[in-house]
Amino acid sequence: MEITAGGLLEIRITPADVGERVSVRRVGHRPGGSPEFTDTLGVLTSWNEGVLLITRKNGQTVRIAESSLVAGKVVPPAPARRRGPAASFEELTRVAARSWQPLESEPLGGWVLRASGGFTRRANSVLPLGDPGIPLDDALARVTGWYAERDLPAYVQAATGAAGTQEMLCAELERRGWTAEVSAEVRIGALAPVGDVDAAAAGSVRLTRAPDEEWLARYGKVTDPDLARRMLVEGPSVWFAALPGGRAVGRCVVDGRWAGFAAVTVDPAHRREGLATAVMAALARRALEEGASAAWLQVETDNAGAHALYDGLGFATHHTYHHYRAAA
Template identity: 65%
Template sequence: MEFTAGGRLEVRITPADVGKRVSVRRLSDGGAADGAFTDTVGVLTSWNDGVVVITRRDGQSVRIAEHTLVAGKVVPAAPARRRGPAATFAELSRAAARAWTPVERERLGDWELRSAAGPVAPAAAGGGDAAGRRAGFTRRANSVLPLGGPGMPLDDALTYVRRWYAERGLPAYVQTATGAEGTQEQLCADLQERGWAREVTAELRIGALAPVGDLDADTGRVALSRDLDAAWLRRYRRTGEPGPHVVRVLTGGPSVWFAAVPGDGGVPAAVGRCVVDGRWAGFMAVEVDPDARRQGLATAVMAALARRALDEGASAAWLQVEEDNDAARALYSGMGFSVHHRYHHYREPRRPDA
């Protein structure tokens, strides 16, 4: 990382650069005594009372004492071009949102409040925050999707959000994104400052669709259907007893396909879901029986769905994978998917009696 100007380190950022992508160098914890430095790249999200806060592309906020800065500069907002199809954050966010259709939604400026709540969940032992709460199927359909400003001061918007979800017996979540041009590092920092806790971070990956369809896989045993049946749901392990709200979310979307590989006892050995939306094919809900792993079933499901999406005119693909799912990340990397941006779910502060 190059900071020198005529051989001299310079701090060329000021509080006026809040909101811009910057690169800084600071003295390490050992200070000037060990002569070591630490570099940080991200969005400058605040500079107050001698503390600089930079939010990195992974959503982590780094607090830096101003007096430890030895160099800093503004860098281009757009990261280096990635492999795969060109795509903007806004385009991908809207495509992903259409693939997880909520049961109920409401607009708040350019925020969308989304709910897909099921029956009241059993009270947790000892009561507290979980007692009497409803079960919301998938955070993606039970969180605020901000694609701009809420049309009011942030604190007022968050008060409205918390009340809206409380009325539905759900905890309030805000979904944010980092790591691409136009993402929401500033909102991440603002939420953290207000006590909202980040619970989940996932990658949104993109890739060309044709190579997925060309994968060497036994797709002949994969059955594709427009219908979601009870057998498919028994293999899908992301929910308990699936209610109508689960079915409504899974069957919602522009053009939805379900894949299943027959298994023992009437339960598929593997399943998957694909939503075709214009040029995009979104892959999700890929599940394999633990006893049938390493047999190429996930690859076969992906390839079969990709070929159907190609037939419908799609050319690009996206998927979402949590950052701690190393096996899935390795599989998707081998298929040509690369990270476009990361998204995070921030939960409202816990209630005092929780």
């Protein structure tokens, strides 16, 4: 908190600081009447009619009455804690979008509406990397109508821990009743250490350019195999990995310096045998041969087992994205 030379707390933020990362302290009262102080760190996404909205890194929006503030200041961006390559939010998001290319897309200003028959939210959601060019309510009405025409729910993919405009969009969606159904971390790391892993089963991994029936069966998220194949093979340079008997599978998209890992799935009967590591090591070696040097992946925030795997391989969180679904 900001403390003066005289030891007093000061409020050094104003509505002009909307979009900045701030730290604030507010005061409340316990049941017995004694004061209780609460600190909040995040992006100031709005300050209207005496109420501040601050969006934390995890996407949660905190409402704070201006009258309860006792201190506040603008703080610098969070220090970089990630290992491996440097990357901007926009670069990573565009690379990720190319790895899950939609069957149909339409621009709306700086937004892209994407549809693919419902296979994966990533290819059936709005990617808002700029201004839609029209008022937000009009843009969201256009979005819900566009997806309704395709008999699909309307989703907007927006991020926290990335950029102020993205976090402001999260807050605006929540204010309008949109619900974050799924949240996932985007993690990055150096590619060479993944390829260097000495996984006993790596030599048995088979690499192909298209998924077969056994691969699709292990992946397990397929209701329309033909649609899934069309989607999964699209990308700059796509590889599929599988261990005999479908014990483990994975997918990697090589795009310039980046190798994107996805769909790493292990037969429950063979977990904790290092099979996921073996699949990723084999894919990483292929990506290194194609000139890639950096790696990225997406993992849902509640997948503790995958977090442990990726921590061990040197991946660190870059930002978190959320799929917001339109209110019914």
